[in-house]
Structure formats: C-alpha cells, structure tokens
Amino acid sequence: MAELTYRDAVAAGIAQEMERDEDVVFLGEDIAAAGGVFKATVGLLDKFGPERVRDTPIAEQAILGAAMGAAMTGLRPIAEIMFSDFFAVCWDIVVNEIAKTRYMTNGQINLPLVIRTANGGGLRFGAQHSQSIENWAMMIPGLKVVAPSSPADVKGLLAAAIRDPDPVIFFEHKALYPTKGEVPDGEHVEELGKAKILRDGDDLTIAALAAMVPRAVEAAERLKDEHGIECTVVDIRSLVPLDTQTLFREVSKTGRLFTVEENPRLCGWGAELSSLVSEEIFWELDAPIVRITTPHIPLPAADQLEDLTIPSVDRITDTILKSLG
C-alpha cells in the first residue's frame, strides 16, 4: 500500500489503463502539457505522448463529440470536462447522443468512454464553478454515474469505468483532490455499482457521496462520542448502477435513513433514494426519511456563505439530533 493523494490517484488510474490498452486515449483542455488545472493528470503526456494525450481548444462539444466518435469506431477515450458546471455547454452530446445511441440503434453502437470532471464546492469559486451535478447525470437513462470519496476508490473505480463497455460519468470532487489515503499497490480495479459500508451502527443509516462521505463519517463519530448514537454510514460510490441491495439492507437494519447530498434540494439523488425506500421497504421504516442537502439556491462565493450552504458536519449532526428528537 502506498499513500496517494486523491489528485495523484487520478493520474495513477489513467496510467494503469493506458499502459494496459493502447486504445485508451485521453483528451481535454490543458490536460497534457500543463497536467490539468487541478494537476490531476501530471506526467501522462510524457509517459504516453501527444497522440494519446491531447490538449484541445475550448470547445466542450468538440471534446465530447470526439470522444463519442472515437468510442463508436473502436477506441476507449477518456475526456475531461474541466469543471462539472461546463457540462451545460455540451449537455446535448452527453444526454441526447452518448446516452441514447446504443439504445436507439438497437445495440449496433458501443460507447466505451469515460468523462471525468471536477465536481462540487468548497473552494470559494462561486456559482458557476462549484456545482454538484451528479443528479443531472443520474436522471439521464444510458449513463453510468460514479463519484468516489477516497484515493483508492478514485484509482479503482476509474480503472473500472475505463474498462466498462458503457459511457461513465466520473465525478471527482475538487475539494478532495488534496486529501490522502492508502491505495493498493499494483493493478487495482474496483467493481462499479457497489456501495461501501464505512461504519456500522444500529440506530440509523446515513447515505452519502463524494465529499459528503468524510463529513458523514465525522458526524457519525461525533454522534457516537457525544450522544452514544450508533450510525451506519454508506458510501454510495455509484449512483448508476445503484446498489439498492446494500441500501435496503442497511436501512432495514436501522429503520431510519438520512441522505447527505451536495446537490441543491429539488430532484437531487437523495430524493431518488428516498422514493425507492418508501416505495419498496416502506414497512421497514420507523421514522421519516430525512434529506440533508444544499438549500435550493445557487452557491454563494464568499467563504462564510459557502460554508453555511453546503452540508457541514455541524448541520448533519444537528439535523440528525433534531430528527431523533
């Protein structure tokens, strides 16, 4: 095991797969010579050369169109959309083309591609560079949606995404880039669609994703230490495919579900989880399902304001305590 940053785990995952398969190519803005604006792809140009690691103009539709066209003719491209907010300028290629083409063509076209992007808030970048948009992707049939919370998962899930025969939207959380963690040595590949139980407790279940995972864990520790409340924490990791088995098992065990999401409230993935639970395991519930989200507002920029907006350890803890009454 080596300790890696979340940032370095990105380059490690890509390198592992590019070494293995020469059909894996990588394109995006400032990703090659500069190593990415978040420095998550440093070294790849040197290792794999400019034919496989290509800087593009600022033209996100061209970037994703290129990835799609290359995927359907035999490559396995990785495209970077620098900030997830910029999905809005190439949303058509994602939702109308990449997501639907296999289905519309009755399976004639394969689209093994990955779109990586820096998602989420916390860096005081303001409303157009801080959004959590994993719910945008989840709502579109035909997309797989992954959002790791640790360096090991970054590497292992990114490798899995690259090997997956379907399009995967891979959300890296920009506030997690500097965080560190143990990553298995040698080839490391995880399985898509498996949630991970990070803590086991009988009183309630918290489901979280990406940067909300460490906050949920910290809140759980605080609840235990200060109030003797035992929480199960589930890192959802993959929204599509969704590990409903694990979710249902863990909610059934505790009878209570809290979701912690960075999405603004309306139609966030927490709503989907909530609706699944109250449709399929309603009778296992002992209490209302509570969603902890960013309020339904754009994100403010100033540090104090942003900190109040995105779910914090304090807010998670307080909401749970209030709900337990």
Add this chain to the structure above:
Amino acid sequence: MAELTYRDAVAAGIAQEMERDEDVVFLGEDIAAAGGVFKATVGLLDKFGPERVRDTPIAEQAILGAAMGAAMTGLRPIAEIMFSDFFAVCWDIVVNEIAKTRYMTNGQINLPLVIRTANGGGLRFGAQHSQSIENWAMMIPGLKVVAPSSPADVKGLLAAAIRDPDPVIFFEHKALYPTKGEVPDGEHVEELGKAKILRDGDDLTIAALAAMVPRAVEAAERLKDEHGIECTVVDIRSLVPLDTQTLFREVSKTGRLFTVEENPRLCGWGAELSSLVSEEIFWELDAPIVRITTPHIPLPAADQLEDLTIPSVDRITDTILKSLG
C-alpha cells in the same frame, strides 16, 4: 367561454400579453412567418410585426442569450425552444446564466422572461424529440417551472409566466396541442404555484402533470366505475413554485400517494414529491408511496413500443390496483 385548442391557447396567451405590454417580444425558430412548427403561434407576426415577433437562425444559445440580454435591459422576452430536447444545446444559458444571475449579482439583475417549449412523447418522434424534461428544469435553483394540462391553463398560466418577474420555463405538451377545452373570455391570468384538484376521492391521491393529467383522470374514473375506488386527482401544474400545501392536504386525507410522471424514473419530480411527503407528513401515510414513471430508458420510436413506455391509463390503473392488493 369559448372552446379553444391547447395549441390556439398558446397564441391567445401570447397575444393577450403582447397587446398589453409593448415590452413583450417573442423570438424563436420558424415562429413568425410559419407560425411555429406546431402551429401554436399562428397570427402573431401579422398582429405584432417583425420587430416583436422574430424568426431566428438555428442557434439556441443565441436565442436564449438574446432573451436574457433583452430581459436584463428592460424587455420581457418570450423565447421558444422548439422541442424541449433541444434545451440540451443551450443548457448553459438556462442553468448557469439565466437561473443564477439574479442571485450572484445580489439582486442587481432582473430576468423577466419565459422560455416556451414543446415537451413530452406520444407522437412517435423517437428518443431525441419526445423527452419529458421538466425534471431537468426543476432541479435547477432559480427557475420557475410550469406545465399546463388544459387550454385554459395554457392561456392563464402563460400570461402569468409572462407577467412574472422571474425566469419561467413553460412546458407545453406536444401531444396535447390538438386537445380542446373551454377558455374564459377576456383577459385570463392564473396564479403560478397553485395545484388544482380535478377529482375528489377518499381512497387515494394521484398527483400528475401535463399529458399525464387526463390519463390520471381517466384511470380514476375507471377505478371508480369498475372497482368503486375513489381517487383524488391533483394536477400539479407548477413544479416551482410547488404547492406543497395542497399536496400535503390531499395526501393526508387519503393516506396514499401515487405520482404519475412522464420523466424516466431516476430523479424525476415524483421522487421529489415522494421525499417531501415521507419527510414532512410521514405519519399521515398508510401505505408505500408509489411512483408511476416511464422506465429509466430512452424512448423508442415505433408506436407500439412508445405506447408501452409512457405511463398509460392501463398501467396507472393496474399499478394502483396491485398496490391496493
């Protein structure tokens, strides 16, 4: 009262407001000389002239950018996006610019504008011209979201949207354009954010929107006639603002909620309604909340396949019966 088609109610609503206020202008593809590809805007060019009713190139970012720039400098533009699927090519202007600018500028900028669009399936147009995307809009803070089910609501809610000081996404359902209904004579303006109870029954509550409303009503009639089951049917009409008071009241009354939505399953607005109910009026529920949705797939084109995919009267009825056991 005159009988109008849903289609003609669009032109009537726009004309009413353009007559009243010369700052109301209207732009889009083929909307002027041709009267719109759905013939919903026939006669407006003749009545108001080419300076107020303008045909544009195929350039949706330009169309919505123009609407936004005009709104922030004093006009009240109406823009048409021909099919709601095309929101994907101008999504940035909608979500990153129009939705966020008032907030980001601390209230300096007003954006009184309406984006009308033909939403939904049923015309065998295939996966790129049939989507229901009202959930795309609902999930974005800063957008109001309206979807009428009757000609009277088309006229009254469109007028209200045009007068509203905030950006409104106005979803017309393309399968409803030929339907007819009574529309009040003279000036007709509804209020945004009020759901409408179309049937009153004590056994269960169905919440529906747009083309799902007449289907829900028909299913309710069938359930009564054939099974003696009394349903309340709520036409949600406006997703943002959302009339949770009416929703909660009607669900509390019956203890059971069924949502009928044309969105593909994941993160549809039904999930949001479900999560609201199971968070805020959990103890009023007598049974699981059941969502009836399009399955989480792109829409197929062939008539028999499309009919199986979008929730039908049969499917609504059967799902409810099965759930009642």
Add this chain to the structure above:
Amino acid sequence: MAKKTEKNNDDIGEDVRLALYRSQQEVRQLEKRAYDLFLQNLIKGTSHLCIGQEAIAAGFATAMKPGDWSFCTYRGHGHTLARGASMTGVLGELMGRECGLLAGKGGSMHLTDVEKGAMGSYAIIGAHLPIAMGAAWKAQYKKTGEVAVCFFGDGTTNIGAFHEALSMSATWKLPVVFVCENNLYMEYTSIGDVTPVEHPAADRAPAYGLPKIIVDGNDADAVYRAARTAFDLARAGGGPSLIEAKTYRHHGHSRADPGKYRPDDEVKAWMARDPIPFYRQRLLDFGVSEASITAIEEEVAAAVNVATEEAKASPPPSQDLILKDVWADGGWAWRN
C-alpha cells in the same frame, strides 16, 4: 450495358456513372414509396424526404470505400441507403416493424447500419459534426486510412457545434469531410433570412483555414469529383474539407409541411434541374443505351416493391425490446 464510348471513358468512367445513376434511382424510388406509405398511414411519426437531393448521397457514397463512415441527419434515408443498407430495413424502420434497421427503436430520424458504415442519423442539429470528427480521430490515431463524411443542411451552419467541429478538425488535420447540403431552407425559413453571408458553409471555410468549395449538388458527377478530391486529401493527411453542395428539396421539410413558403418560380426553376432526369440525359449523351437505363430503373422499382412487401409483412417489434440494449450487456438495469 452500353459500349463504352470515348466520352464515357473519362476520369469517372461508365461503371461508376451507372452506379451513380442506380444509387440516385434507389434513393428516389424508395423515398417516393415512403411518401406513399405515409399517405396510407403506414408510416407514423415524422419523415424527412431527400427527394431532389439524391445526387449528393449518390456522389459521396459511390466515392467512399468500405470502412469509411457516413454520419447524417434525420434527412438521412438516402445516405443510409446509398451506403448499402437494405431497402427492407429502411422501410421497416420507417414503419416501425421488427425488420427495421433498428427494429423500430430509432425511427425515421435515426437510421443506422454500422456494418455498412452508416454510423447513424442524428436529429439534433449540429450534434453529429463533432461525432464524425471523433471517428476521424480514431482513423488518424490508428493510421487506418478511413475517412469520415458528415452530411448536414444549410441551417446547421449557424449552430455552435458546427464551429467547434470545424475548428478542432482543422487544427488536428483530421480525415473528415463536412458536406453542407444547401437546399436554401431550414424548416420553413429561408437560410438567406437568418445568415449574414451568401454561402452559409463555403463563406465560413476560411475561418478554419480551409478553401471555399461549392459544387452543383444536383450533378452527381460534380459531387463525385469533389468527394474524390476531398477523400484523397484526407487520406494523405491533409485534413478536413468543407464542401457546400447547392441543391433543393422537392417536398416540404417533413411530412407535416406542404412547403408553401417557397416562391412558385423558385420551385419551378429547381424542379427543372431535377438531378435524376438530368443525369439520365447525361448517360444518354455519353452513349449509354435507353435500354440499359430502363433496366436499372426497373430493377430498382422491383426491389422497392419487394422491400415494401417484406416490410408490410413484418410484425411489430417484440415488446421486450423496450428494455433491451440500454447497456452493452443487453439490458437496462440501473440497480441491483
């Protein structure tokens, strides 16, 4: 078959000319049949015929090699057919039958036949330009010599994706040929009313460092020559071309449109320039016998009849297709 005259033994040659004529006939006759079928309400949804624009489909497809890729729009029946897709598959798809190219899942606007290199029909304006570019990127990276061809209309030149694809393709010198079929109209709006330059594609070419190329889109020979030149350039590593082919659609934009917004004399002038009688006359001028021409026409007519019957006889798609092929494993599961 005519004896090859000297005149018909030029840079194109008689075999290719007969192929060009056959291809145009196939497209024309199939589209006419589609028109009849939707009048009979056997075709649901929408349909965008390319009647009047056949010379472009024929000219390019005839110049392409197996392995080359076509990307087209909702107005793509002709391009798909010209690459060799089966008539039954095309009509079956329009009619929503099991025998359709996509088993009814795509419909008229999304014809695709990957085996023949028909890489899809795209119904969002502009989207397929960057996608075609991506295929060309694969050819460049793998050094396979394949070329991607992307067909689109005049109205498409004003949307953002056009610009992004042209710009990046030119920068990367990708083997992709962009073909603007300028039929003078978007849906119901004249392109001249909404575009600041006369030639919506050609006048933009210099913005990407490319030469202005305009061809007579109603003359299959002219189209074929332009295609050949562009393909040679692409295969030699010379990068993309942007070709504007002037043409006209005889029908309205789609089945819903009678096309009344077009001035009578404009329609008349273009009908007089119908590419098919024009090319028929060229064959005659070049010494091809009336009999061999008629034989082609009759063979095509027979094939269209067979396809029509096959498509009519085909059942609707089986219901379980609905939940198939969202994913490469053949399924649609979004959960375990």
Add this chain to the structure above:
Amino acid sequence: MAKKTEKNNDDIGEDVRLALYRSQQEVRQLEKRAYDLFLQNLIKGTSHLCIGQEAIAAGFATAMKPGDWSFCTYRGHGHTLARGASMTGVLGELMGRECGLLAGKGGSMHLTDVEKGAMGSYAIIGAHLPIAMGAAWKAQYKKTGEVAVCFFGDGTTNIGAFHEALSMSATWKLPVVFVCENNLYMEYTSIGDVTPVEHPAADRAPAYGLPKIIVDGNDADAVYRAARTAFDLARAGGGPSLIEAKTYRHHGHSRADPGKYRPDDEVKAWMARDPIPFYRQRLLDFGVSEASITAIEEEVAAAVNVATEEAKASPPPSQDLILKDVWADGGWAWRN
C-alpha cells in the same frame, strides 16, 4: 494640467488622454493590490488579473457613454472598474465582504455594477456573447442608441456560443461590439496550438460578413479609436463589429498559475511593451508635464489605499443573504 500642445489636440485630445491614463492606472494599481491581498490570504477562491491588458479596458470604457453596457469575463476587474464601479466594491467582493459589489455572493469572477453599465462578469467561456447581443437587441427594438460591448479572450473564439452570437448579431445588424483580447493563451495552452488560423477572432470576421479589425491592445489610443469607430457604426444602425486587440497578460492565468509555460523571451518582449509606461511616455511626448502625470498616479494610489482599508474594515456578509434574491421578491421559496 499641461498646457494643451498642438500635438495633444488631435482627434483624441488631452482631456481624453488623461482619462485614459488615469483609467489604466486605476486598473493596474487595483490589480496589484488584489495580488498583494491574495498573497496575504485575504482574498479566497480564485482571481484572474488583467495586468498588462489595461489599455483595452481603458480605451473602450472611455469611449462609452452612460447607458452603454459592458459584458466581461472572470478577467473582468478592470472592465468593471473602468466603467466607474467603486474600488471598495471591487476589493470587497474579492475579499468576500459585505461592502462587495455583490455582497460576497458572486465573487471575483462575477463582478457586476448595473448602475454603471457593468452588466456582469461571466465565468463560462462564451456565454456572455449571446447575452450581450440580447442587450443590443433591446437597444435596437427601443431605438435608444445604446451599445453593448462584450469582452472575451482568444480562447473563446473556438467555442460554439461565439459563432452563434456573431452570426445572429450580424444578421440582425445589432449594436454590439465584440472585443477579443488576444493575450496569446487560454489557461496554460497557447492559442496557436489549438486554432487553425493566425488571428483567432479577426480571421473569423468574414464568416459573419464583417471586416477584419486588429488593433494594438497595448496602445490605449489605438483601442480608443477603434472603439469610437465601432460605436459610431453601431449607433448608426450599421450592426456589430468584431475587434481583435493584441495584448499579453503579465501574470499567470489565475492566482494558481505561475505562467511557466511561456518562453522567457516572449515574456520579456511583451513586458517591454507594457501599456502603462508606454502611454506615460506618450503623454510626456505630447507635452503633459511630469507633475500632472505623477499627480494622477498618486491620486490613484491614495484611492486604492482607501479602498483597501474600507474593504478590510467591512464585515463578512450577513448570513441571511444566503437565502435572498433567488427571486425578484427577494426570497428563495420554491414552495408554499
């Protein structure tokens, strides 16, 4: 104040020249202060300085009338300031204080001061070009004579929104002036490496029926003259202009970037063409006294110091702002 020499009494004139110099000084000194403040960690988030590009902001703003509108990017401190926004408001926003132009809700990338005609700073590449066009549409419809000016970088010329806005503005002959500040780089990538033409904006102008216009973006007089010409054309109903101003940023793209990807001699050559000493020398050449120049510089320095103190003294924004101004009623309610 210098006695007006004949030389300084040309089409620009001394008063305007002094205004141009003052404006450049204000931008330069404020940006330098912003740099100091983020080194002190008093500015969080990101910041994109326009040091080196001040002549463009000054030249355009000075040529604009009250009522005209500026639209700029995240690199917009200079343009906002040049239209008359308060220094305290700008620094306060960068520092996330209550006195900020947006009370901290927007941040460095979104400076806006509607009262002064600074209609917003947009951080998604390309988005504000169609928006500026929309303002121009209002001016055309209401016949008010206002002009919209839209500033953006070289990298922005390759994105779709650029094309859509230019094309529709030219077709509708809207009073909007598009100004490409070509500083040779996107973030860390040279524009030449990703663009198929030499002049990323000017070489595209003919694609919209517009003339190629290139100006020296480091000479405020040249910028001012180009602005005046474009505004006159716009107000006369002659439609949009696209102006490419050649310039260079002295710092990296943003606070995170030391700018190491740029060749030393390129940096050196451009530093030697710093617009501010260059313009100072022009003032001297034109007979303005050293003393009056120094007076301007000192006045600006004093104003920047005052603004810094005011911004530092300002409290963080009040927490209830978070839930304000999603809607025109001042609130954020999405439900009853």
